[in-house]
Amino acid sequence: MPLMKLKHGRISAISMTYSHMNHSSKQGGYRPSKGITTGLYHQENYEQRQRIRRQTIQELIENNFDKTTSRFITLTFSNECLPPSIDHRPFKNFIKRIQYRYHYFRYVAIIEITNHENTSRWHYHVICNLPHIDHSELLSLWKCGAVNIQQVYDLEKLKSYFSKQFSQCQPSLKGKKAYFFSRGLVRHQVSRSWIEKEAEQFQKTTHELKCLKPSYLYSGENEYIGHFTYAKYKFPQPKYPVAGFAVRK
Structure with a gap:
């Protein structure tokens, strides 16, 4: 019997159908390296984590912001204030000042590095x-x-821009924090056909998707999960509202 994993958010849903899944993947454990050398496996693992982080950034933006209640801010350092190496304390202090002044402040942030005259600025x-x-x-x-x-x-476009900038600056930021977000942001809800306690949510989401046509469909083969089908759906109307504007205290 095929296995299915569903992820749904405010405006879209994703379904992933597998023909099979090995035990470690099904339980959320590590996949076996099968003799892969440490260096190659480390790089593969790093790239996978980066894909997950890009997806997380896009998911957070999609589920918590829209064009009617959102602002796009860029913060740059003056020559006098630029730390000699990457230091996020000024940014964290900035967030604290806003949170002190505004109720329900929500944000997602990324760092971008540029090189000018042999000097790295961020x-x-x-x-x-x-x-x-x-x-x-x-x-x-x-x-x-x-x-x-x-x-x-x-x-x-903003989701794509954040994802692109996050990817481009990774070689310079390997091992360092590259994105930030506030607590309490809405994430995709996940339900899996093989998890008993998720059965109710799985059935509910499956019923909703039956009425929709996929906006994107892809099939392939993978040694860990066999034949799979990936489908993305767009909801006609948002399933729940985004948080409104922050309110001055």
Whole structure:
């Protein structure tokens, strides 16, 4: 009997059907290396973790923000404030100041590194639920250089931009924190056909997807799960609302 895993969020759902699954994968354990050398396995494992992180960033943005209640912020360092090496304390202090001033502040942030005249500089890109805020106020909250704030007009493009920038800066950030997000953000709900306690949610989601046509469909073969089918669905209407604007305390 085929195995199926479902992930659904605010505006989309994903189904993955497997012909079989080895025991370690089914229980969430590590896949056997099968004689792969440590170096190659380490690189393969790293790349897999990076794919998961990119998916996490896109999932968090999709489920918690939209173009009516979101802002896109860029934070850059002045020459005087730029730390000699990557140091996230200024950014964390910035977040604390906003959280002190605004209730229900939600955000997802990535770091981007640029090289100019043999010098590496980094800045932060942030999508958040701040309401209209004066440039001068945001500048006073950052304290470390320049700020730019814009209304979000295209969430899909912004998701792709965050994912692309996250991928490009990874060689310089290997082993360092490259993205941040606030607590309490909505994640995809996962239900699996072989987990008894997830049966109710699995049946509910399966019933909803029967009425929809996949917006993307792909089939393939994998040594761990055999033949598989990957399908993505778009909901006609969001299943639940995003968090509204943050509110000044």
